[in-house]
């Protein structure tokens with residue numbers, strides 16, 4: 506049975522400032538780096554064989570720390586990037602106009618094809634992250650990959666495996682450097698395919714980041 510671990514990158518400057526990142530980027534904070542070392546220590550104990558990361562800076566920075574602990578190379582995969590948040594990227598959430606907040610809400614409460622102007626729909630995000638996950642099935646027998654990606658991207662992956670719409674990702678709390686695990690099982694009497702073993706575990710962190718609403 507293939508086990509795939511999912512890690513959200515460490516806290517960044519813009520996470521801490523409540524600014525929208527999407528496919529724009531900001532570096533890890535000191536706390537984010539500390540979280541990355543703690544998740545790396547946990548990853549080392551899990552026997553990770555491959556680290557596959559979104560090619561954005563914050564995920565690469567987190568992946569490098571995990572790779573150092575696990576002694577693996579990093580494979581970059583742009584399909585693991587965060588949702589493209591279009592014209593709202595780099596904006597502080599508290600400065601959005603009513604109309605802009607309405608665009609953001611179409612993602613939070615939304616419909617599958619709702620999008621921020623010049624951004625991506627949850628449906629489009631879902632297709633590319635599912636494709637990246639499916640490629641893990643091509644790794645050699647005995648592999649145990651760890652994917653380093655983003656809050657909405659990973660939430661969308663877990664939600665759709667559960668058979669929920671992609672926008673249900675907002676019902677999952679995937680904090681910075683949380684670990685989730687999904688398994689691929691083939692079974693005549695249980696569901697065949699991807700199964701969620703755990704989601705959003707932060708028991709390895711002594712300095713968890715607050716989620717956006719608690720800041």
Ligand SMILES: O=C(O)[C@H](O)COP(=O)(O)O
Pocket residue numbers: 513514520524525526527528587590654655656657
């Ligand atoms: O700000 C964003 O784009 C998202 O809400 C969170 O993205 P992140 O997981 O890359 O911080």
